[in-house]
Amino acid sequence: MTANNQPAPLPTETVIKLVLSWLFVGIPLVFGVIYTLINAMKLFQ
Amino acid sequence: MSFLDRSRTVAGPGFSRWLVPPAALCVHLCIGQAYAFSVFNLPMTKLLGISKSAPGDWALTDLGWIFSIAIFFLGVSSAVFGRWVEEGGPRRAMFTAALCWAGGFLVSAFGVYIHTLWIIYLGYGVLGGIALGIGYISPVSTLIKWFPDRPGMATGMAIMGFGGGAFIASPLSVWLMGKFTTATHVGVAETFIVLGVVYFFFMIVGSILVRVPPDGWLPAGYTPPAESAKLISRHDVFVYDALKTPQFWLIWWVLCLNVTAGIGVLGQASAMSQEMFPGHITPVAAAGFVGLMSLFNMGGRFFWASTSDYIGRKNTYFVFMVLGFVLYCLVPYTGSAGSVAGFVCCFLVIISMYGGGFSTVPAYLRDMFGTRYVGAIHGLLLTAWSMAGIFGPVLVNYIRAYNVAHGVPKAQAYNTTMYIMAGLLVIGFICNFLVKAVHAKYHMKEQDARGSEPALRPAGARA
DSSP states (O other): OOSOOSOOOOOHHHHHHHHHHHHHHHHHHHHHHHHHHHHHGGGGO | OGGGSGGGGBOOTTOBGGGHHHHHHHHHHHHGGGGGGGGGHHHHTSTTTTTSOOTTOOOHHHHHHHHHHHHHHHHHHHHHHHHHHHHHOHHHHHHHHHHHHHHHHHHHHHHHHTTOHHHHIIIIIIIHHHHHHHHHHTTHHHHHHHOTTSHHHHHHHHHHHHHHHHHHHHHHHHHHHHHHOBTTBOTHHHHHHHHHHHHHHHHHHHHHHOOBOOTTOOOTTOOOOOTTTTSOOOSOBOHHHHTTSHHHHHHHHHHHHHHHHHHHHHHHHHHHHHHHSTTTSOHHHHHHHHHHHHHHHHHHHHHHHHHHHHHOHHHHHHHHHHHHHHHHHHHHHHHHHTOHHHHHHHHHHHHHHHHHHHHHHHHHHHHHHOSTTHHHHHHHHTHHHHHHHHHHHHHHHHHHHHHHHTTOOGGGTTHHHHHHHHHHHHHHHHHHHTOOOOOGGGBOOTTOOTTOOOOOOOOOOBO
16 A cells, blocks of 8 residues: 555655755765764874 | 644655655764763863863763763663654654753753763763663664665664764864863863754754654555565564564674674774784874774664665674674784784774664564564664673773783784684574564554554655
8 A cells, every 4th residue: 555656756845855954964974974084094194 | 742743743745755864864963972972081081170180170980981871871761762752753752862962961061060070970971861762763663664665774874873973073072172162261061062052953953854654655666575585574563572572682682792792892993903013003093093993883884784675684694793703703813914904904894794783773673573663672672782882892801901911912912802702793693593583473463452553644755
């Protein structure tokens, strides 16, 4: 039983929400990963 | 507050399930700060002396208890509040976790301000620990319900956030303390206040974003797999009935042993690498090694949980146990051969499987016990983490100390521990091997009145 089994284009509002919400968590996470990676490179220096 | 009710979080038409992982990450990235709490330890030993510890300043050993109490309460609260989290819905749980987490920071800030350590134990330790437990399990069953086709990947994304939270918290905390610290004052209390406010905002956004799928919702084009084809049950087991099954305790031991093997070396990685390769790995390089391990810990959470969707949960744990056994046996040889690259590679893979153990287990539980109480059952299982948090470091530290005291060179002092860790993984392998499908007598019946959920109105959410 599926409520809506037909793939359909997402409404623009949903797409905007998706982009914003992923940026909201993605930007700090990517910053943290890059920062850690830079520090981790000291292992090879 | 009706806004928090489960019935108010049912997804409406046009909702995309890909909005749920960021909601979960909002919570997990915040509570993952716990792994970075150690950045406060040294500054908190100088609150009175400012430039160095003065009489009356707190000792590092006393401060170490803050993190230990928080992890203890993580296990306790996830076990105690698991059913409430499951039945109350993710929004109520996330909101509660946000209040406790921010409250814990604010209470701790007050404790720092009046220089009373037990208030910090109460704030970050107890209140923060409760937030850790509730926050950790709150999005798990919701994600599993939204991603029945890829439950491992979905929970892996959230639990990866818990591993990644420290990456953000560590530089942010150091930066904030730098801003608030003056010649006459260490800015720990102010940093706690800012972190509490920022984390509260982040977690509230997560609780607003989160939605549960309507009853009977399935992603477009997805057909549930045939019964018992891959040890995947379509029957639900009541949370407290799960405790009566051998499967729960076998998986408990699998998790406990896998975590024990990883957590001990994670905490001692810096010292271990320097002692095993004196002159080759400097303190700065060791710090880089620890950072690299943290990245693999985080990446492993997503990679292994996603892989488990394709090879199965039981097989994934077989890989952890067999590969872990081989790698732990290899570590002493990398030391005697002076192979830094071999040593680093061994531990990066080991630590990725440590993270993978955490992130794969919710989907394993879902396969065994169904989706209805998976969050609550997961909460009960996290007591294995608390137990491993004691076993792991004790094994590594005490055996090393015993060996050094008995004349074993420091470079070889960890060899016995590595073989013991390998032995633990053999036991884990056996436990995992013994996991079979849950007996039908434990399955919930249609008319089972226990934990009846409010009716969820159907809606047209999208895949």
